[in-house]
Amino acid sequence: MFLSQLTIKNFRQFGAADPLFSIEFREGVTALVGENDAGKTAVIDAIRHALTTRDMEFMRVQPEDFHIRTDGQQATEITIRARLSGLTDGEKGAFAEYLTYEGAEVALYVHWFARRLSETPGSRRWVDITVRSGPAGEGPPFDATVRQLLATAYLRPLRDAEREMSPGRGSRLSQILNNFPEIKKGQPFDPTSPPADAAQAANLSLSGLSDYLRHLVDQHEGIGGAQKAINTDYLAHLSLAGEALHGRISFAEGGTDTARLRQILERLELDLLAGPDGRSRGTYGLGSNNLLFMACELLLLGKEPDGLPLLLIEEPEAHLHPQRQLRLMEFLEAAAEPLAEGTRRQVQVIVTSHSPNLTSKIPLQNLVLLHRRGAYSMAEGHTHLSKSDYRFLQRFLDVTKANLFFARGLIVVEGDGEALLVPTLARLIGRDLTQHGVSIVNVGGTGLRRYARILQRQDPAKGVFAIPTACLADMDVMPDCAPRILELVTDDADPKWTSPRRKWRIKREFGATPADRQAGLQAKRVRLSEGDGQNVRTFVADEWTLEYDLAFAGLAEEVYIAAVLAANDDPLNDDKKTHADVKAAAKLDYAALVVQAAGDREVLCSHVYEMFSSKRASKSIAGQHLAELLSEQARTGEIDGAWLSARLPAYIREAVAFATTSLAPAVVPLAPTA
Structure with a gap:
């Protein structure tokens, strides 16, 4: 037997809008993730009200538990419905008079209903609570002994495990x-x-x-x-x-x-020992004691012959360092695995978490993202992800990328340079990403579209994420002059032009006339944006790649100085050179490039980009130096937000503006399946 569905009406942030908030759970581990105030604790408390807890702690209904509508009116009734599935023959016998037969399936519904009788919580009976069976509460009421069989084990956040043990x-x-x-x-x-x-x-x-x-x-x-x-x-x-x-x-x-x-x-x-030989190590910290506490609860749930084997854990990462968090998640998954009959029962685990570290360890299909009073399953069939996407993300969805589940907006980038530089550019033009709750997800050059599809729903009619997701993509088309400047070819007769190994393209290959060329380049932009939809948009570089586009849009000197600083990063860090001397030399070299380009912006910016193509400068280190350079100029008043905004590539400005704009939900989310 396991909790398969929970429906909530007028409880805290979940109102009575049709359809009602509903969430379905898996038999094993289900992780509820999302930003603060998304409703994770409300879901756990709703389960505790409906099913009670094994510690028999009395949960008093508070006035603030009744939902307050946008017009300021407060609800007078709360309904929480839990659906239990997968009952064994023995469990069907124990709950025979309370069962609901739905075709070939047999379910047990717990219908918890609270009605406000008085405006004064201190009065003798200010709220009336009934717990009945049946999908609409039309079945017989549960007696106390039966409800005890449905009690869950609950571990509160920031728990004092030492006191509990x-x-x-x-x-x-x-x-x-x-x-x-x-x-x-x-x-x-x-x-x-x-x-x-x-x-x-x-x-x-x-x-x-x-x-x-x-x-x-x-x-x-x-x-x-x-x-x-x-x-x-x-x-x-x-x-x-x-x-x-x-x-x-x-x-x-x-x-x-x-x-x-x-x-x-x-x-x-219960004490922890230093090892199996029984030696006591003395006092342990909060984290180790919490692991001990969880082990005890899982022991009881797995060994009991009857009752509901459900463990609720709020913030299991509390007091645990990252490696312990990963070990804990492996342990919970193992505890939730079905075992051979006669060993122990399969335990269902529902956790809430704010930890990207923990979230990255949980299989994507076991995640439910709570957002804007809706519950969105990450399981197959509910996102745009294919089976190969799930396999890919299982390998590469690490801690830094898992912060996408806790953000109000996202900017998905292809490299370290963008990840280091874009937050500074956004801050300097008045769109601070941290203040707007926007996270940068660096996919490392591969899988840009796979990560974007995480936040696209298979059926938009059931609700879409109001999380603006901007994907930054390089155009990857060189100006016609670049191959010679970068020494990729010597002249038009160079056999490298026809080599099957050639991976780069130039603008003239997209059309013989300027109009044809423009149409061909636009067609490529459309192809790069084919996966867009809902609140996911791709912003394609105007010209070639980030560094070239920054130079082309008006920051050529700044990008060149940053590249020279990156090429001299080790001597600078070892105090063998000074920033002032390197910058002064870079400015002289840049002035010579300006003369050499003779007014041709594509030639000038290709020479600037040659610093990266020749491997003299690291893009990521240059991005860091450019961020520091622009920040220093802004601090001293040499530049301001308007100056910088006018010199940024349009696709960078538009992506930042999109990601930092709060979106309203397109539709009210329907009940998802976990």
Whole structure:
């Protein structure tokens, strides 16, 4: 049995708009991701209300739980519906009167309904809550014992795992152990025939061991002597005629066998050891204790013969360093895998996370992105991704790229140069990406379109992401003069022109006349943008590639100086040269290039780009130097945003403007499938 669907109406940020917010879950691990206030915690709390939790913590409905509409009116009713699927024959028998038969499938619906009776939460009954079965709550109400079988295990964010595992009345460890089937096995203690050795003692139950220990304590010389002294030296002298006060030193436990077992378990604590040899390492940190806590909860869920094996974890990355996060995700996935019958049950795990590190480890198909009060599954059939895209992204969707799931806007770039430079350019023209919640995703030259398709829905009628996604693509067409300047060919008769290995093209190859050439280049731009749609747009370089286009648009001198600085990066870092000297020499060399170009901008910018083509300068290092150069000029007042904006390639300006513009949802999202 597993939670397959959750539908919410008028709970916190989820209102009553038709269709209602609905989310479907997988049998194994499902990760809810998205920016703050997207509704991740609301989903978890809705599950807790509908199904309750194993720690039996009472969740009080608060006034702010009732949805407030845009017109300021607050709802008076909340409906949460959980659908449970995959019931075994035994579970069907246990819930027989509550089941719903849907063709060949049998489901169990939990319909949680809260109605506001008073405006004063402090009144005796300000809210009325009913929990019934059936898709619309038309079935019989659940009794307390049945609801306990549906209780989930819940780990709150920023949890104090050390306290949860500590001994004490009602400790979580005692609750876990009390539900562990093997904990109650063993023989009772017979005082007329005490164990002869440790092997016989090991056959006793926990209650039997406690009785055996009491028996041994009673026989202890020190305890016996103290007890005798109390009785003979004190109580005997304090007794009145006809009464005999008599004391006994014993363990403070009693009552029924169940109560005694609970008292024993409440004295136990769980500690981490340095290794299997049993050596204690002392105090562990929050992260290690949290791993211990999760292991205990999964142990109980996997070993219990009945009940709902569902674990809810908010922010499992809390207190864990990145490598631990990755290990934890592998562990949770393994715990959620189906196993051979008789070993342990398959556990369903639902996590919420803000961690790109953790998100990059979770298979894309197991992610559900919460955005603008909608839930969007990343599973096959719900995105534009093909099977090969999923395989590709499984290999290359790393930590830095996984931040796309937490952004309000995206700029997808092909290289390090763009990744380093675009944020600075955006900030200097008044479009700070950080302030707008825009992330840069650097795909490293491959898979630009694959990453864009993550945020495109297979059926737009069910809702699209209001996340503007700008893809920056190089035109990759040289000016006619570039091959000779870059020494790719010597002249028009060079056989390299017809070589099948030639991967570069020049403008004149796109048409004999200027009009034909323009049409051919435009056709290429259209091909590069073929995957556009919904809120994904491709912005193609106006001329060739980023560095050339920056120079061509008006930053030729700045790009050249940055390239020279990049070529001298090691001597600069080793203090063998100064920035001032390198810049001064670069300006002189650039002035000579201007004279050599004789007013031909394509020739000048091709000579500037030759710094990168010849491998003298790294594009990424040059991008960093150019960002620092422009920032310094802006700080000293040499340039301003208007000056820079007028000298940026149009496609850069347009991409930044698009990514930093807040979009309204095109349609209200329908229920997705995870």
